[in-house]
Amino acid sequence: MMNRLSSPRIxxxxxxxxxxxxxWYAIKxxxxxxxxxxxxxxxxxxxxxxxxxTLLRATWITFLGAGSGFLASxxxxxxxxxxxxSSKWLRYGVYPFILFMxxxxxxxxxxxxxxxxxxxxxxxxxxxxxxxxxPVVASTLQGLLSVPEGQLEMFRLxxxxxxxxxxxxxxxxxxxxxxxxxxxxxxxxVIGSVTxxxxxxxxxxxxxxxxxxxxxxxxxxxxxxxxxTLVCCLLGFIFVSIVLYLKSLxxxxxxESTLSGQD
Amino acid sequence: MPDGPAISxxxxxxxxxxxxxxxDDISLTASNGEIISIVGPSxxxxxxLLRLIAKLIPATSGEIHHSGNNINPAFIFQDATLLPWANxxxxxxxxxxxxxxxxxxxxxxxxxxxxxxxxxxxxxxxxRQLSGGMKMRVSIARALxxxxxxxxxxEPFGALDAxxxxxxxxxxxxxxxxxxxxxxxxxxxxxxxxxxxxxxxxMNNNPxxxxxxxxxxLPFPRDCRTRExxxxxxxxxxxxxxxxxxLSS
Ligand SMILES: Nc1ncnc2c1ncn2[C@@H]1O[C@H](COP(=O)(O)OP(=O)(O)O)[C@@H](O)[C@H]1O
Ligand SMILES: [Mg+2]
Numbered sequence: 474m475m476n477r478l479s480s481p482r483i484x485x486x487x488x489x490x491x492x493x494x495x496x497w498y499a500i501k502x503x504x505x506x507x508x509x510x511x512x513x514x515x516x517x518x519x520x521x522x523x524x525x526x527t528l529l530r531a532t533w534i535t536f537l538g539a540g541s542g543f544l545a546s547x548x549x550x551x552x553x554x555x556x557x558x559s560s561k562w563l564r565y566g567v568y569p570f571i572l573f574m575x576x577x578x579x580x581x582x583x584x585x586x587x588x589x590x591x592x593x594x595x596x597x598x599x600x601x602x603x604x605x606x607x608p609v610v611a612s613t614l615q616g617l618l619s620v621p622e623g624q625l626e627m628f629r630l631x632x633x634x635x636x637x638x639x640x641x642x643x644x645x646x647x648x649x650x651x652x653x654x655x656x657x658x659x660x661x662x663v664i665g666s667v668t669x670x671x672x673x674x675x676x677x678x679x680x681x682x683x684x685x686x687x688x689x690x691x692x693x694x695x696x697x698x699x700x701x702t703l704v705c706c707l708l709g710f711i712f713v714s715i716v717l718y719l720k721s722l723x724x725x726x727x728x729e730s731t732l733s734g735q736d
Numbered sequence: 737m738p739d740g741p742a743i744s745x746x747x748x749x750x751x752x753x754x755x756x757x758x759x760d761d762i763s764l765t766a767s768n769g770e771i772i773s774i775v776g777p778s779x780x781x782x783x784x785l786l787r788l789i790a791k792l793i794p795a796t797s798g799e800i801h802h803s804g805n806n807i808n809p810a811f812i813f814q815d816a817t818l819l820p821w822a823n824x825x826x827x828x829x830x831x832x833x834x835x836x837x838x839x840x841x842x843x844x845x846x847x848x849x850x851x852x853x854x855x856x857x858x859x860x861x862x863x864r865q866l867s868g869g870m871k872m873r874v875s876i877a878r879a880l881x882x883x884x885x886x887x888x889x890x891e892p893f894g895a896l897d898a899x900x901x902x903x904x905x906x907x908x909x910x911x912x913x914x915x916x917x918x919x920x921x922x923x924x925x926x927x928x929x930x931x932x933x934x935x936x937x938x939m940n941n942n943p944x945x946x947x948x949x950x951x952x953x954l955p956f957p958r959d960c961r962t963r964e965x966x967x968x969x970x971x972x973x974x975x976x977x978x979x980x981x982x983l984s985s
Binding site: 728 | 792809810819822831835862863
């Protein structure tokens with residue numbers, strides 16, 4: 474049964490991929506677009522092999538920035554949600570600002586953080602953190618607050634302490650929401666750190682993917698620029714896959730979303 | 737095991753904040769180990785009354801007295817209120833867990849109660865894998881595992897099909913025979929009320945008040961054959977007629 478379910482889910486995306494590449498070539502040769510504007514897929518592939526070691530090192534640096542920022546956003550965001558759900562006054566006072574901060578464009582966040590914290594990995598990590606923090610808090614808090622009334626009443630009937638209500642009822646109830654926020658944070662962490670690197674530039678002479686995109690652009694290595702962009706997508710994809718895997722482990726038994734394969 | 741406490745409500749009234757009067761001067765008594773059914777239009781304050789009796793909320797005026805030392809209430813809601821992330825065994829053990837009873841001990845007790853309500857085969861199932869009837873059995877086991885002497889049932893079987901509902905009614909009476917808790921049972925079904933209880937309280941709307949009390953002399957023990965008896969059918973017909981008469985006047 475697994476096979477029957479999963480095979481179209483592998484074949485169909487593969488088919489789409491092939492179609493996209495065919496289109497790519499068709500457009501390029503129909504309008505005779507120059508390699509500096511739209512390189513062919515195979516040129517990008519060669520750029521991969523040429524720039525292999527540079528791209529790998531850049532990916533590692535971006536991974537460090539995005540990864541540490543992302544981890545911090547998940548841990549601090551979750552803790553913040555616990556604090557917010559425990560104190561109504563704190564929630565009333567702080568939550569509107571958390572919603573408000575979510576509206577700051579990534580590029581503005583990146584520019585401001587680099588001004589504040591100087592160029593380097595620390596700025597990239599802080600950008601990735603800030604950008605993931607708000608979705609984690611917003612979703613987790615929603616999950617902590619949306620416990621069905623009946624379950625709350627049942628806990629009160631059996632004289633649950635506030636700590637028990639928080640950790641045995643609200644926290645498990647919030648997990649699906651928490652993972653939704655975390656998934657958003659994972660995507661944004663990579664986008665955020667690449668954006669950050671474009672501003673924050675290199676650390677000790679070696680830059681992340683965002684930095685390399687700037688370099689390739691100035692050197693007119695357009696095929697390598699496309700390759701680096703592709704790696705950014707891949708890195709984000711890996712981040713999200715890890716989150717989805719952890720989610721399926723944590724919610725495997727009880728939550729509908731892990732059954733129907735919505736993700 | 738001694739019978740559940742006798743309970744008397746004296747002039748109980750309830751108003752939420754500065755809203756309208758929800759319950760007005762409710763007086764009634766339940767003797768030791770009696771099952772009392774409560775029927776009435778929705779919104780007349782039945783759930784509120786059960787909450788008052790369980791001391792989940794305070795009364796605005798009036799008093800609740802009970803015999804014996806302590807009342808140890810358990811609630812069974814229409815929505816089984818199971819935790820979706822916990823399996824059957826863990827769900828039954830929730831009250832014990834909240835009391836800080838050790839894991840091995842509480843799971844032991846839980847499996848005993850799972851056995852009593854016929855859930856042995858599904859101990860490791862999660863709520864979404866259970867039928868409505870099974871969920872309700874988990875809810876019953878969870879409530880009874882605390883050895884309550886007072887049981888408050890708020891339309892517990894309202895969402896179930898007739899066959900499951902009848903089965904659970906019979907099981908409930910069987911369990912009552914063993915433990916003799918005092919119970920208040922809110923239902924929309926006169927048949928269910930006649931089958932389960934000694935007395936049926938009919939409540940009126942706006943504000944909620946006792947409109948009539950029907951004594952139900954149908955003899956015990958009652959089991960699945962009771963429903964087929966002419967006497968049972970007659971009681972149901974009488975109670976239904978009385979309900980219509982009271983609520984239309
Ligand atoms: N916590 C509450 N706060 C304010 N009003 C409430 C509350 N609980 C119930 N009520 C009101 O009390 C009335 C009776 O409700 P309820 O006891 O649930 O009725 P029933 O169970 O008979 O349908 C309703 O009008 C409802 O709006
Ligand atoms: Mg109700």
